[in-house]
Amino acid sequence: MAKPRKKKDSGTAAAVWKERELLDGKLVDAGVVILRTTGCSHFHEGACSMCGYNIESSIDIKPEDIRKQFDKAVATLGDIRFLKVYTSGSFLDQREIPREIVNHILQHCKKMGWRLLFESRPEYVTDARLDEVKGIHEDLEIALGLESANDRVLAYSINKGFTVANYVRAAEAIEGHGAATRTYVLLKPPFLTEWEAVKDAAATIRFAATKSATVSLNPVNIQRGTLVEKLWRNWAYRPPWLWSVLDVMRSTKDDCAKLICDPTGGGSERGAHNCGECDGVILDSIRAFSTSQDASKLGSPDCKCKDIWRTIIDVEGFVSGGTVDLQRFFRPQRT
Ligand SMILES: [Zn+2]
Missing domain, CATH: 3.80.30 (pyruvate-formate lyase- activating enzyme)
Incomplete structure (x- = not known):
């Protein structure tokens, strides 16, 4: 696994690297992107006892910054089949990543033919949200x-x-x-x-x-x-x-x-x-x-x-x- 690159400006992802992953029985190249966002909603409710990921987030991050982070990161990944996008919280929490940025990411993955994995707390995984995201990109794994x-x-x-x-x-x-x-x-x-x-x-x-x-x-x-x-x-x-x-x-x-x-x-x-x-x-x-x-x-x-x-x-x-x-x-x- 390549070493994650760490940068602090709001238009650059917290980390991006490639790794190998078994997908449908085949070992493929996967990209991992850690986006910097405004942070996990649960962090403000006391946070999980072991989670320090909020260190990468900032209330100053704007939706356009997240789009920039994503575009810059995926441009470095080359030929992959699977993309994992993490934040410090929930991909489906619209306070953390606005809908238009989520849609942009989904559309890009669809265009590239990548399976997309993202993580979310269960409260944001609603039927209505799943209808929306699946309507844009079918090949999803939700963590x-x-x-x-x-x-x-x-x-x-x-x-x-x-x-x-x-x-x-x-x-x-x-x-x-x-x-x-x-x-x-x-x-x-x-x-x-x-x-x-x-x-x-x-x-x-x-x-x-x-x-x-x-x-x-x-x-x-x-x-x-x-x-x-x-x-x-x-x-x-x-x-x-x-x-x-x-x-x-x-x-x-x-x-x-x-x-x-x-x-x-x-x-x-x-x-x-x-x-x-x-x-x-x-x-x-x-x-x-x-x-x-x-x-x-x-x-x-x-x-x-x-x-x-x-x-x-x-x-x-x-x-x-x-x-x-x-x-x-x-x-x-x-x-
Ligand atoms: Zn030993």
Whole structure:
């Protein structure tokens, strides 16, 4: 994957890059564009505990700026088959992206013959809006950030601001309009132990799989300015282990039409990580599985840090009631 380019002027997208994606059983070139907008509506209602994407948004962004960002970004992408357009919030929230800009993007994708993926909170995925967007471009995949299929986790760990029932309604509306649903599932929102997080993500993937063409597992990474970052700085949170990512994927891959994962910041202190020695091999296997769905690629040789992971799961279950980053209290291993 090429490195995202970061620029701050309002007429330039926050990031644009190319990556490979399995589309209808074929590996194709996909473009990714992160648009800068006025921001996620939910950010002003307290925001999600792990989401720092609002850092890319600004109230000064005008609709024309967003059009310029898009046009400039796609001009650099060359020959692609699939385009993913993200904002810091919801593509279908007209306060964030006015209708005429959405229509411009849809028309461009139709002209180019690209499948378009965009993300939206469920409250903006209405029958009327789906009629409009599908009327312009048929080939759509709509991503919903369900995160967890447990309403208590949504409310207390994530502050998501919607319920599982809201997600189900939106996913059914998308299906009813003949578009594909992609569901994002979070691994390890705050206040869950490592093992609770593994069980919650696995249960959520199985739930989402029945309503999704693609399920994307997203291990929490520490983003700036978030509640999760505050907890992490106070030794009260550790991003998930890559062993946990593997465990979740292995136990749910057969339930999904397509299960993908590309851990943001994987292998670093702020992303899903293990001991530092085995991280690269495991990340490679996760990515190789995601672009092939070949189960034989999802594996790794065992590493001695797997015992630490097992011990932490055991100790967290014993102490209960806390999600302290226990590993920081472990003495360095002497062998
Ligand atoms: Zn290791």
